[in-house]
Amino acid sequence: MRGIYIHIPFCHQICHYCDFNKVFFENQPVDEYIESIDKELKTLKQKGTDFTKVETVFFGGGTPTALNARQLDRLLEIVHSHIDVSSLTEFTTEANPDELTNDKLSVLKNGQINRLSLGVQSFDEELLKKIGRSHSPMQAIEVVNNARKAGFDNISIDLIYALPGQTQSQWEATLDQALALELPHYSGYSLIVEPKTVFYNLMKKGRLPLPGEDAETSMFSELIDRMESSGRHQYEISNFAKVGKESIHNMIYWENDEYAGIGAGAHGYLNGVRYANIAPLKRYMEHVETLELPRIEENTVTLQERMEEEMFLGLRKTEGVSLEHFAQKFGVSLDEKYGNVISNLIRKDLIEQHGNRIRLTRTGIFRGNEAFQQFLG
Structure with missing residues (x-):
């Protein structure tokens, strides 16, 4: 096992395109959920999973920075109790620009987080509102500056293109602003309209004006060319980095190596078995109290499936x-x-x-x- 993914399903606002397992933060048993993470990690160790070779830990969501500073500190304390964090190559958390306060930055830094992945998506104010984001372009710029002041130098931002109503010039302006930040890593994804999202419901009603395939291709081409010319090489279809700043945690996925998925709705791959955890929050928490792993689905990967995965995951990397x-x-x-x-x-x-x-x-x-x-x- 090379990596551990920990799912934090809480959000203060639900984005219109998001189909990940998430719930509104208000009136949720957040503190109890964090303790459930501890219980699942303990159970995994008790059942023989070796944590000594873990290279990366990744907090994803939902929104990990929806937690307050005290809750983040407790989550980090739990991770430290199970893993020698000083031996990690990479320790990442996802974050929303409008939630990453200086207090939280301090907690993350003290907890030895060494990489931030910011969900910026766009630097266009109107597009941000259309997709359900709660931050402004200025907040995204400010949080990058504040993170640098707090001592973070490995910062990535996510961008989305082919958004409803988005033009080529809007996309180019977002790339201008993103690259002006001089970050070591960028991710750029084409919008995929998933079932059970606000955008899916709008699309079914004919009320989602998406750019056509040609426009999407043009935006992707612009992304590749601009990143390469700025010294960020395309090391995976949607990811660009300065040499040495590639996402090690995500490389574990593309290299078809094993990792643990912890938390409600998390997915993992251990001992040749791909699995999914129980997604509903309370059911997940009730199950970990039994000291059994909260699995709802398990699939032992056959040799044929492993070879197939080796190809379609490995070919996502530009090195192939x-x-x-x-x-x-x-x-x-x-x-x-x-x-x-x-x-x-x-x-x-x-x-x-x-x-x-x-x-x-x-x-x-x-x-x-x-x-x-x-x-x-």
Whole structure:
């Protein structure tokens, strides 16, 4: 197990595009939930999970910074009680710009958090309101400055493009402002309208004016070109970083390595089993009281599934999949297993062989799903 993901499902405001497991903060058993995280970690250790080789811890949500400073401090205390935090390569929390106060920054710094991932999404005031964000562009800029003053130098921001009504010029203005902050890492995602979201309901009613496919492609192309020209290399389809500032925790996912998912609705991959935790808050908390793991779904990954995952996750990385590593891991050559698929994708200019690796071409980066599907049985 290389990483631990801890899910904090509380939000002060629900974004219109979000389909993650979350609840409004008010009148929720927040303190009790934090203690449930402690119980799940204890149970996982008691059942034999080795925490000594953990490289990364990641607080996600929901919104971890919806917690107040005291609650964040308690959460960090729990993590320290189970893991030698000083040995971690990366310790990240997601954060909302309007919630990351100086008091919370101090708590996070003292708790040895060394990476911040800020949910900025856009620097356009009207677009932020349209997507249900509660912060302003100025708050996003201020929180970056305050984080730097507090001693954080590994800061990432998330951006979303192809938003309802968004124009190319609005996207370019957001990129201008984002890059002006001179951050080491940026993530840029195309809007995906998921079921059970405000945007999904609007789309079903014909009231969600999304940019077309050509506009989305143009925005993605602008993102890639601007990041590369600013010295942030594209190391994964949606992620850009200065060399050495790549997200190690997310690389665990793309390298198809194992990690624990802790908390209500969290997903994990341990001992060859992919699992999902119980999502409803109170049911999750009741279950961890029994000292059993709060699993609602488990799937033992077959050898065939592992090879498929190795390909469609590994090809998300711009360095692609190593022929040598694949053969060592699965006891069969990549050519023997997927030679026909690879030849076909090379003919379509979706992938290429570069030295000892198979990777997406520039065209393939834009049509990744088409390439990934060819590896699925």
